[in-house]
Amino acid sequence: MSTTTPAPVRQTAHRAHKLRRRNTALGWSFIAPNFIGFAVITLVPIILMFYMAFTDWNALGTPHWTGLANFQRLARNSTFRAAVAQTFYYAIPHIILTGVIALALAILLNQKIRGVAFFRAAAFFPYITSIVAIAIVWNLLFSPKYGPVNQFLTWIGVAHPPGWTVSSTWAMPALIIVGTWREMGYYMILFLAGLQTIPRELYEAAKVDGASGWRRFLHITWPGLRPTTFFVTVMLAIQSFKVFDLIQVMTEGGPGTSTYVISFFIFQKSIGVSSNAPGTGEFGYASAASLILFFICLTFTILQFIVNQQSDLRKPRWTPVPLALGLVAFALAVASFASGYSLGLGYLGYLALFVVCFGFLMIHVRILRRRQQ
Amino acid sequence: MKLGKPLAALMAGALAFGLAGCGSGGTTSTPTTTAAGTQTATASAPVTLTMSGWSLKTTPEFQTLVDAYKKVAPNVTITLKEYDPNTYEQLMLTDMTGGQAPDIITIKQAKYTWQWATGNALMDVSDVVAGLSKDVTGAASYAVNGKNYGVPYRQDSWLLFYNKDLFDAAGVAVPDGKWTWDTYASTAKDLTTKLAAAGKTALGTYEHSWQSTLQGFANAQKGDNTNPAGPYMTGNYTYMQPYYDRALDLQNSGAQVAYGDISTNKLTYQAQFGKQSTAMMLMGSWYIATLVSQQTSGDADKFTWGMAPAPQVDSSTVSTPVTFGDPTGMGINAKIDPSKLQAAKDFLAFVASEDAAKALAGIGITPSTSSDAVTAAVFATAGMPSDALSKTAYQVHKTMPENPSGADVMNISTVLGAAHTAIMSGSADATSELATASQKVKDKDW
Numbered sequence: 098m099s100t101t102t103p104a105p106v107r108q109t110a111h112r113a114h115k116l117r118r119r120n121t122a123l124g125w126s127f128i129a130p131n132f133i134g135f136a137v138i139t140l141v142p143i144i145l146m147f148y149m150a151f152t153d154w155n156a157l158g159t160p161h162w163t164g165l166a167n168f169q170r171l172a173r174n175s176t177f178r179a180a181v182a183q184t185f186y187y188a189i190p191h192i193i194l195t196g197v198i199a200l201a202l203a204i205l206l207n208q209k210i211r212g213v214a215f216f217r218a219a220a221f222f223p224y225i226t227s228i229v230a231i232a233i234v235w236n237l238l239f240s241p242k243y244g245p246v247n248q249f250l251t252w253i254g255v256a257h258p259p260g261w262t263v264s265s266t267w268a269m270p271a272l273i274i275v276g277t278w279r280e281m282g283y284y285m286i287l288f289l290a291g292l293q294t295i296p297r298e299l300y301e302a303a304k305v306d307g308a309s310g311w312r313r314f315l316h317i318t319w320p321g322l323r324p325t326t327f328f329v330t331v332m333l334a335i336q337s338f339k340v341f342d343l344i345q346v347m348t349e350g351g352p353g354t355s356t357y358v359i360s361f362f363i364f365q366k367s368i369g370v371s372s373n374a375p376g377t378g379e380f381g382y383a384s385a386a387s388l389i390l391f392f393i394c395l396t397f398t399i400l401q402f403i404v405n406q407q408s409d410l411r412k413p414r415w416t417p418v419p420l421a422l423g424l425v426a427f428a429l430a431v432a433s434f435a436s437g438y439s440l441g442l443g444y445l446g447y448l449a450l451f452v453v454c455f456g457f458l459m460i461h462v463r464i465l466r467r468r469q470q
Numbered sequence: 471m472k473l474g475k476p477l478a479a480l481m482a483g484a485l486a487f488g489l490a491g492c493g494s495g496g497t498t499s500t501p502t503t504t505a506a507g508t509q510t511a512t513a514s515a516p517v518t519l520t521m522s523g524w525s526l527k528t529t530p531e532f533q534t535l536v537d538a539y540k541k542v543a544p545n546v547t548i549t550l551k552e553y554d555p556n557t558y559e560q561l562m563l564t565d566m567t568g569g570q571a572p573d574i575i576t577i578k579q580a581k582y583t584w585q586w587a588t589g590n591a592l593m594d595v596s597d598v599v600a601g602l603s604k605d606v607t608g609a610a611s612y613a614v615n616g617k618n619y620g621v622p623y624r625q626d627s628w629l630l631f632y633n634k635d636l637f638d639a640a641g642v643a644v645p646d647g648k649w650t651w652d653t654y655a656s657t658a659k660d661l662t663t664k665l666a667a668a669g670k671t672a673l674g675t676y677e678h679s680w681q682s683t684l685q686g687f688a689n690a691q692k693g694d695n696t697n698p699a700g701p702y703m704t705g706n707y708t709y710m711q712p713y714y715d716r717a718l719d720l721q722n723s724g725a726q727v728a729y730g731d732i733s734t735n736k737l738t739y740q741a742q743f744g745k746q747s748t749a750m751m752l753m754g755s756w757y758i759a760t761l762v763s764q765q766t767s768g769d770a771d772k773f774t775w776g777m778a779p780a781p782q783v784d785s786s787t788v789s790t791p792v793t794f795g796d797p798t799g800m801g802i803n804a805k806i807d808p809s810k811l812q813a814a815k816d817f818l819a820f821v822a823s824e825d826a827a828k829a830l831a832g833i834g835i836t837p838s839t840s841s842d843a844v845t846a847a848v849f850a851t852a853g854m855p856s857d858a859l860s861k862t863a864y865q866v867h868k869t870m871p872e873n874p875s876g877a878d879v880m881n882i883s884t885v886l887g888a889a890h891t892a893i894m895s896g897s898a899d900a901t902s903e904l905a906t907a908s909q910k911v912k913d914k915d916w
Contacts, residue, residue, distance in 0.1 A: 156567050157589020175915050233736060240734040263730030265897035353892030353903070365884060368560045376560065377880040377916075378585045 149384035156380050167385035176354055177386065180362040184393070186269055187276070187358055188337035194277045195284060195333055196326075202281060203288030204318070217289070221282035228279075232346035235275045236262060262348050265355035272356060276343055280336070284329050291325030292318070327405045334397045338390065359390045517813040518547045520572035521800075522562065524555035531835050532576070535623065538829040539820050546813050548574070566591040566803075573806045573814055577620045580611040580796045581873035581880060587614040588877075593802040593811075595619060598818045605839045606822045608797030610696070611871045622797035622838035623821035624830065626754045627869040628686060629793070630654075630781065631761070634774040636672055636749040640664035645778035647859050648788045654750075654781040655716050658725040661749045674725040676748035677717060678739045679732045681883075681890035682794075682872060683752060688713045690794035690870035691783050703876065705911030707886070707904040714893050714900035721894075729894035744770030752780065754795055755864070759834030762853040777860040779867060791863075796872045797838055840865055881916040 150167060154160035171177045206217050223231065238246050239261035250258040259267035299317045308316070319326075341360035344350060350357045350365070367383035369376035523532035536548045551572045553561050558578050565571040566586070575592065577583055586592045599609050599618040612620030630645060637644045640661050649657075658674030665672050677683050688710040694700035701709060720726045726748075727737065743751045744764050758777075764770035779791035800821055802814045820826055824844070827837035831847035845865045848854070873879055889907040892898040898906075910916065 155585065155589055156563055157586065157591050173915070175910070236734040236736065241730045242728070243731070244734065260730060260895070260897075262734060263895040263897070265892060265895070349891075351888065351891035352895040352897040354888045355892075355897065368563070370557050370560050375579075375581065375880050375883060377884070378563065378589075 146384045146387055149381050150388045151385075152381040153379075154381040154384075155378050157378075160381060163381070167382050168389075170382065171385055171389065176357060177359075177362055179354055180357040180359050181389075183269065183356065184338055184340075184358040184360075184390075187273060187340055187356075188334070191273050191276050191337045191340075192330070192333050194273065195280050195337075196329060198277060199281045199284035199329070200288050200322075200326075202285040203292055204314075206285070207289060207292045217285075220285050223279045223281075224283040226279075228342050229346055231275065231279060232343070235271075236347065239271055263352055265352045268348050268352060268356045272340075272343060272347055275347065276337075276340065279343070280333075284333060287325055287329055288322065291322045295321035323405075323408065327401065331398055331401050334401065335394050338394050338397065359386060359393075363387050363390070514545055516545050516547065517810055518549065519574055519810060519814055519817065520551055521548050521574040522553055522572045522576045523550045524553045524558050524576075524578070526550060526552050529555075530833050531624065531830060534829050534833055534835075535821055535826060538826055539817055542820060542825065543813075543816065546817065548817070569805060571803050571805070573803050573810055574817060575801045575803055577612065577799045577801050579873075580608075580620075580799070580871065580875065581883065583612045583619055583801070584614050584875050584877060584879065586801070587612075587617075587619040590804050592619040593804045593806065595621060595802055595815065595818060598815050601819060602822050603824070603839065605824075605841055607840070607869060608799070608838050608871070609822075611797050611873070611875060612799055612801070614875055620799035620801040621818040621822050622799040623826060624798040624835055625795060625838040625840075625869065626756050626798075626836050627793045627795035627867055628682075628752055628754050628780055629863055630750060630752055630778040631743060631757065632750045632776055632778060633672075633743070633746060633748070634776055636665060636670065636746060636773075637661070639668050639670060640749070641668075644776065645859070647779055647862065648785065649778065649781045650784055650788075651712075651716060651781045655720060655725075658720055658750065659723055662723075662725040665749065672746055673727065673748050675720065675750040675752075676739065676742045677720070677726050677752065678742075679729055679891075679894070681887045684713050684717055684894075685710060685886055685890060686794040686872045687752075687780060689872070691787075691792050693792070693870070696871060696874040698876070702874070702882070703878070705882075705908045707889075707908050707911075710904055711900055714904075717894065718896075718900070729891075730896070733891075733895075740764065740770070746771050746773060755836045758836070758848070758854075758864075762834060762851060765853055774855070776855045776857055777863045779863045787868075791867045792870065793867050794870045794872045799838075836864075878911075878914065881914075882911055885910045885916065 149160065151162060151164060152160035153163050153166075202220055206213055206220070210216075238244050241247055241258070241260045241263055244261070246261070247258040259270075261267050261271040295317060299321075300313060303313050303317060339360055340358055341364065344356050344358055344361050345364070348356045350361045363383045363386045364376070366377055366379045366386065368378075521532065521536070523529065526532060532550050536550065539546065539548065555578075559582050562571060562575065566589070571591070575586075577586075583592070594617045596618040598621055599612075602609060602621070606622065608622035608625040609618060609620075611622070612618055630649070632645060634644055641664060642657060642661050645657075654675070661674035665674070689695040689702055692701065692709045695702035697703065701707065717726075721728045727742070731737065739751060739753060740757070740760060742748050743753070743757075744761060761770060761775070765772055779788070780793040782788055782791055800818050802811070802818065806814060822838055824839055824841065827839040827841070827844045828847050830837040831844045832851075834848065834851055836848070837844055842865075845861055848864065849856070849861055854860075873883060885907050889903045893900045893903050
């Protein structure tokens with residue numbers, strides 16, 4: 098019997114092959130318009146950047162291959178070293194604050210409270226407001242003498258309120274505050290979407306078992322949000338390391354070079370148009386700095402992937418945990434040291450920051466592992 | 471290793487975020503040699519040139535020059551290409567790399583000349599500059615390695631604007647044209663006290679947040695910022711110390727708005743002086759036309775004002791006060807069609823002529839050619855002050871370039887810009903910050 102049926106099998110295989118081919122073509126046709134645009138205006142310049150980073154190209158002349166000269170110059174440049182440190186100084190507190198506040202807001206606004214739609218919209222509003230308008234309003238709020246922030250601080254008894262955007266010590270914290278305020282709404286929406294996917298029955302069962310609110314968060318909400326948390330931390334990290342617009346409109350890298358970040362440095366060495374940082378047109382040099390920023394973002398993303406894979410219970414654990422942790426610790430230690438050194442903040446503050454940040458990354462590994470046992 | 475032309479063109483295209491550069495970027499030769507005598511357009515043949523400008527509706531100087539030239543050379547038609555003023559250099563660079571730049575390139579900020587000239591985007595016009603009248607100032611700002619790449623048509627310089635009504639209300643004598651910085655500072659404090667006593671909220675003076683408002687004077691009055699071996703180029707900025715001490719003292723004593731309040735409240739100098747929040751203000755001569763038009767339109771209050779020379783270090787320079795300002799000029803695209811080159815050079819020679827100067831003066835622009843006739847044309851406009859000191863201040867001064875031309879100028883300017891914001895915001899003390907800036911420039915740490 099079995100030997101008499103080769104024709105239908107071949108026919109089925111043929112049909113499946115045809116179907117697969119048709120599906121692939123259909124898929125490509127959906128992707129193509131976007132991909133062509135991406136390739137022309139993003140991918141090609143990015144690939145060229147890898148080449149330009151090793152040349153002395155200044156946009157007008159012919160580029161000459163200079164090997165690692167741009168990178169050696171970057172390593173010697175005190176402004177660039179400060180920019181790297183300040184990028185971490187902005188990014189790490191900003192990632193933690195935005196992540197925590199967005200999650201807290203999402204949990205709060207996931208409950209049945211009166212006017213929840215209004216509060217959700219209110220939290221999302223800063224994200225869709227023009228960054229220029231935000232800069233003007235926050236600069237007014239932070240105005241050292243006449244700003245409401247300092248008037249409030251004086252009123253509650255602070256004798257010498259900070260100078261905020263006109264003080265080299267306080268400009269970065271001011272930017273972190275504005276950055277967090279601006280982006281928390283967006284990540285709140287992502288967390289809200291994640292919360293909706295957690296089955297209600299789990300909470301009801303936990304309540305019946307007498308679990309407290311905190312335990313319900315720890316054992317249901319947090320593990321249930323794992324895919325969302327992963328996405329949020331990756332996006333948030335990339336966005337924080339690439340921060341530019343906020344700094345350009347709020348402080349233009351100042352006072353002095355206290356809020357220079359890598360993106361601002363790149364801008365200033367290439368097309369910069371701001372009054373305090375006219376563009377010097379050194380596109381090769383700027384590309385080298387871009388490459389470093391690219392690798393910082395890439396490293397963080399890979400680390401997050403590794404950590405995420407570690408905590409995924411369904412997959413075999415093939416990644417060497419010590420290596421992943423070691424890399425994270427190394428990156429953070431370098432950042433902490435550089436920041437502490439260049440900002441004169443001392444080691445204790447940065448040690449604390451390092452511990453908090455490292456802890457944040459590790460929490461979900463531990464929780465999920467405990468659940469597994 | 472040298473990169474081939476096609477890849478260079480592709481890079482240009484990438485910069486322009488488009489493929490506009492590929493068509494014309496791959497031309498095989500760049501005509502950089504002076505073509506005097508070799509390319510001569512016949513006088514009567516019609517020629518069409520393109521020229522860059524910005525905010526054409528509110529910046530009439532380009533059309534004024536074009537119209538004035540039409541009378542001299544009716545066969546030449548010049549069409550204007552408009553750019554955004556805030557990103558002018560960025561857009562121009564994109565057009566240059568993409569081969570889309572106009573024939574005549576307006577040089578908005580002289581400090582970009584070095585970048586454009588060494589990148590072979592501008593043509594050597596030394597022959598045009600050699601033929602200019604002795605009354606033209608500012609051509610040196612466009613010199614790179616001994617060759618000239620631009621011709622100035624406009625030369626602003628910084629002056630002291632004062633509000634005569636506020637001086638009278640305070641009972642303080644108006645500037646007499648012999649002021650040193652000490653006179654300026656003590657008068658500012660005196661005015662602040664007496665204006666408050668007279669029930670006015672105005673302060674004695676206003677210093678805008680730009681680094682020019684302080685460093686421009688310090689550099690010019692030091693006198694050798696164009697010297698490659700001078701302290702500006704080699705990094706020794708102790709000479710700025712007295713200027714910072716004075717500005718910080720005025721700011722701390724309340725005689726001028728603090729830097730932090732200017733930057734956080736985004737104060738504009740036009741509103742500060744125009745709405746009578748200050749009795750004095752150091753500003754470039756471009757503000758003359760703005761003030762006159764704002765007083766006419768009602769954007770500024772109506773009050774009597776005047777101009778005085780910039781304060782000097784001591785009395786030795788009061789007869790010819792030293793101030794600063796960069797010219798605005800025109801250059802020629804290195805990729806211009808050779809048949810149009812002579813017409814473009816003739817136009818460049820025209821923009822620095824007295825005819826062009828009078829036309830510009832008629833719309834309140836300070837031309838690069840100074841003469842009694844030009845001053846008379848500027849002061850003939852309704853709304854201009856009529857006192858003798860204003861006219862002298864406008865015409866008689868030694869104007870040093872704010873930004874000398876050189877490879878490191880942009881980076882030096884950035885280092886000093888950062889020092890300025892650090893010092894004026896009170897984040898760092900002037901002595902240590904100037905020492906840091908000096909060290910960075912010495913080490914070429916950028």
